Amino acid sequence: MLSTFIHTPLFELLARFCIDIAAVLVLIFGMYYRRHQDKELVTAAALFNIFVFAVLTILSSVEFSVAAGFGLFAILALFTLRSEPISKIEITYFFGSVAIAVLCSVQGTTLPLVMATVLLVLLGAYAFDHPRILRSVESIKITFDQVNVHALSDPAAMHADIAERLGVEVVSYEVRTIDYLNDTASMRVFYRKR
Incomplete structure (x- = not known):
């Protein structure tokens, strides 16, 4: 009975989903969250991965062109980019989560090839975002x-002001919102400890 189950489409789906979830756990929780600790992105990337996996699994089992798939991918990416300004590292991990879903859900590839690619x-x-590298x-x-x-209006002065207030070496900063009425500014600051 087990040997017949292994050769069914349901087993293939479950195996691909397990590979996908394991890879996303490593990418999002093992790498991103440990280093950057952004719970909001972790939740969004993990859920987006599951949704993309489901959609592409269904679409790859019916007649669907590669161009239409890339079009879907582009629409999803634009939707993500337009929703809220996010940093380069966040969008990279988010894209990685989506890419893993695509790799795992595309039919016609063997499970060993999927596992090796992932x-x-x-x-x-891991190598490119490792602090020692x-x-x-x-x-x-x-x-x-x-x-x-x-x-x-003066990036050098703003850089110095942020460094003085936080007591860190400021690498760069992004102004997200400015509220002139309440005299506040929301920013994301990239820094190194002194």
Whole structure:
């Protein structure tokens, strides 16, 4: 009975889903969350991965062109990019989550090939985002009150102001929102500890 189950489409689906979930757990929880600790992105990327896996599994089992698949991928990516400004590292991990779902859900590939490809993707992500390979830069989302309006128009002055307030080496910053009425600015600051 077990040997007949192994050769069924249901087994293939379950095996691909298990590979997908295991890979996303490693990518999102093992790598991203441990280093960047953004619960919101972890939840979004994990759920998006599951949804993309489901949609592409169904679409790949019916007559569906590769061009239509890439079109769907582009629409989903634009939707994600337009929703809220997110950092480069966040969009990269988010894209990695989607890419793993695509790799795992495409029919016509063998399970060993899927596992090997996903493993290579995870090893590459681990290597390129490892703190020993590239000096670690941390990020934090903050809201400043009493914003120096002149510093906002002068990047060097703003850089120095943030470094002084936080007591860290500021690598870069992104201004997300400015509220002139309440004199506040929300930003994401990328920094290294001194």
